[in-house]
Amino acid sequence: MNRLSLNQWTTRRWSLADAVEGCVRHEIPAIGVWRQQLHECGLDRAVKLVADSGLRVSSLCRGGFLTEGTALDDNRRAIDEAAELGAPCLVMVVGGLPGVPAGETPAAGFSRDLPAARERVAEALAVLAPYAGERGVRLALEPLHPMYCADRAVISTLGQAVDLAEAFPVEQVGVVVDTFHVWWDPQVFEQIARAGRRIASYQVCDWLQPLPADVLLGRGMMGDGVIDFGPLTAAVEAAGYRGDIEVEIFNADIWAADPDEVLTTMKDRYRTLVR
Amino acid sequence: MNRLSLNQWTTRRWSLADAVEGCVRHEIPAIGVWRQQLHECGLDRAVKLVADSGLRVSSLCRGGFLTEGTALDDNRRAIDEAAELGAPCLVMVVGGLPGVPAGETPAAGFSRDLPAARERVAEALAVLAPYAGERGVRLALEPLHPMYCADRAVISTLGQAVDLAEAFPVEQVGVVVDTFHVWWDPQVFEQIARAGRRIASYQVCDWLQPLPADVLLGRGMMGDGVIDFGPLTAAVEAAGYRGDIEVEIFNADIWAADPDEVLTTMKDRYRTLVR
Numbered sequence: 279m280n281r282l283s284l285n286q287w288t289t290r291r292w293s294l295a296d297a298v299e300g301c302v303r304h305e306i307p308a309i310g311v312w313r314q315q316l317h318e319c320g321l322d323r324a325v326k327l328v329a330d331s332g333l334r335v336s337s338l339c340r341g342g343f344l345t346e347g348t349a350l351d352d353n354r355r356a357i358d359e360a361a362e363l364g365a366p367c368l369v370m371v372v373g374g375l376p377g378v379p380a381g382e383t384p385a386a387g388f389s390r391d392l393p394a395a396r397e398r399v400a401e402a403l404a405v406l407a408p409y410a411g412e413r414g415v416r417l418a419l420e421p422l423h424p425m426y427c428a429d430r431a432v433i434s435t436l437g438q439a440v441d442l443a444e445a446f447p448v449e450q451v452g453v454v455v456d457t458f459h460v461w462w463d464p465q466v467f468e469q470i471a472r473a474g475r476r477i478a479s480y481q482v483c484d485w486l487q488p489l490p491a492d493v494l495l496g497r498g499m500m501g502d503g504v505i506d507f508g509p510l511t512a513a514v515e516a517a518g519y520r521g522d523i524e525v526e527i528f529n530a531d532i533w534a535a536d537p538d539e540v541l542t543t544m545k546d547r548y549r550t551l552v553r
Numbered sequence: 554m555n556r557l558s559l560n561q562w563t564t565r566r567w568s569l570a571d572a573v574e575g576c577v578r579h580e581i582p583a584i585g586v587w588r589q590q591l592h593e594c595g596l597d598r599a600v601k602l603v604a605d606s607g608l609r610v611s612s613l614c615r616g617g618f619l620t621e622g623t624a625l626d627d628n629r630r631a632i633d634e635a636a637e638l639g640a641p642c643l644v645m646v647v648g649g650l651p652g653v654p655a656g657e658t659p660a661a662g663f664s665r666d667l668p669a670a671r672e673r674v675a676e677a678l679a680v681l682a683p684y685a686g687e688r689g690v691r692l693a694l695e696p697l698h699p700m701y702c703a704d705r706a707v708i709s710t711l712g713q714a715v716d717l718a719e720a721f722p723v724e725q726v727g728v729v730v731d732t733f734h735v736w737w738d739p740q741v742f743e744q745i746a747r748a749g750r751r752i753a754s755y756q757v758c759d760w761l762q763p764l765p766a767d768v769l770l771g772r773g774m775m776g777d778g779v780i781d782f783g784p785l786t787a788a789v790e791a792a793g794y795r796g797d798i799e800v801e802i803f804n805a806d807i808w809a810a811d812p813d814e815v816l817t818t819m820k821d822r823y824r825t826l827v828r
Contacts, residue, residue: 488658
């Protein structure tokens with residue numbers, strides 16, 4: 279249990295203070311913080327809350343959405359917040375095609391040029407990576423499942439994320455391995471090995487079958503879906519990752535449930551299925 | 554227009570006779586036949602219908618679902634049917650995890666062992682490929698979008714399909730390039746080039762954004778989604794493919810529409826967007 283982290287989105291209706299207290303109550307040693315709740319709490323208060331609790335911050339979620347070309351200032355703020363909070367990394371969901379809002383219909387004049395959108399991500403990273411490095415924060419590029427390519431992330435595989443990260447020093451840019459996004463990839467084991475010290479975060483949750491109507495909410499509690507966690511965890515370990523393991527679940531039923539029960543189940547499933 | 558093919562699923566409520574007449578009426582020179590409608594028509598009658606029409610058969614859809622380990626006899630029948638019809642290839646949707654029915658909840662005792670399921674596909678192909686080759690039919694391995702990995706196809710990328718195909722003679726096993734399934738892949742252009750003479754079928758339709766509640770029906774008419782067809786068609790051409798280009802759309806609105814109007818729109822979009 280000493281590497282388990284509650285990603286705050288799993289208990290989304292809890293405030294940051296609630297989530298910190300919940301982790302302490304359930305003896306979960308780390309938390310992945312979301313910016314929405316961080317802003318509701320206020321940065322200074324959040325820093326004190328976390329410090330007083332003794333929890334580690336495993337990540338700040340999230341920066342990114344770089345493909346619109348207007349996100350640099352907000353990403354600099356996110357990096358500053360991560361540094362203040364002591365988060366080792368800022369998770370980056372890099373954005374989809376320009377003009378395609380997440381979960382919505384494309385806007386008039388949206389772009390279908392996927393290679394150009396990917397190029398934009400690389401260009402924005404070249405600006406942000408040194409800024410992050412100076413503040414001791416690592417940008418953690420998250421490959422999202424290919425079904426989110428149009429509207430959320432034009433980084434669609436772990437191999438592609440590592441390719442992109444390798445243009446930067448290892449302490450400035452890493453990658454996220456999230457079981458939901460990568461479990462299907464025929465190259466996943468070789469790319470985890472290749473990622474090695476680039477792995478900045480390991481996130482776990484299950485792939486629900488069938489997917490719900492809103493595919494964003496297809497993430498499930500470990501054991502409720504089809505993913506075989508053991509080999510993925512073993513590969514991440516073998517690659518040298520020794521950081522926290524975050525449980526991040528987007529799921530309407532879990533959001534509606536009693537968060538304390540969710541944490542109890544999460545610890546149980548983590549113990550039996552992930553570790 | 555001399556390479557356009559109507560995949561029968563696009564006008565799903567048409568019988569085979571209706572679809573053949575529709576193609577002739579709209580001067581579409583080829584048809585991709587589905588086994589359901591073929592069986593409703595009867596094989597002998599279907600062979601005569603197609604021969605009398607002067608249409609080419611671009612493919613028979615579909616064989617596969619090899620991961621349950623019980624599908625060999627049905628696949629041999631499908632190969633026989635393709636040979637009788639004069640279809641150059643049998644499209645293979647290889648199946649998902651054993652015990653996970655398409656679009657449904659996993660059965661009790663289903664398998665989470667994805668590498669083993671992939672191994673089963675290779676083993677079944679080793680049995681079926683020579684049988685197909687003897688009958689002049691090519692097995693066309695279709696990588697499906699990774700969101701169908703659990704329940705429909707454990708072949709999730711074009712590169713993986715080519716890897717698998719390369720164990721067999723080029724005339725026995727090829728691959729399908731379907732824009733809907735591969736458009737997101739950062740390796741798609743290099744893998745199309747690598748596939749070369751392995752490309753047995755090129756299928757087109759668009760990726761709808763956002764996806765509908767049933768993700769199987771997220772395929773749209775070209776131009777209604779986010780895919781940039783020009784570069785994909787150019788890559789397939791550059792790889793040496795000179796066969797038919799099938800339009801295959803799973804979409805509730807298109808199935809509900811007047812099939813003659815669908816064919817008119819299809820020809821128009823094909824002319825302006827695909828070629």
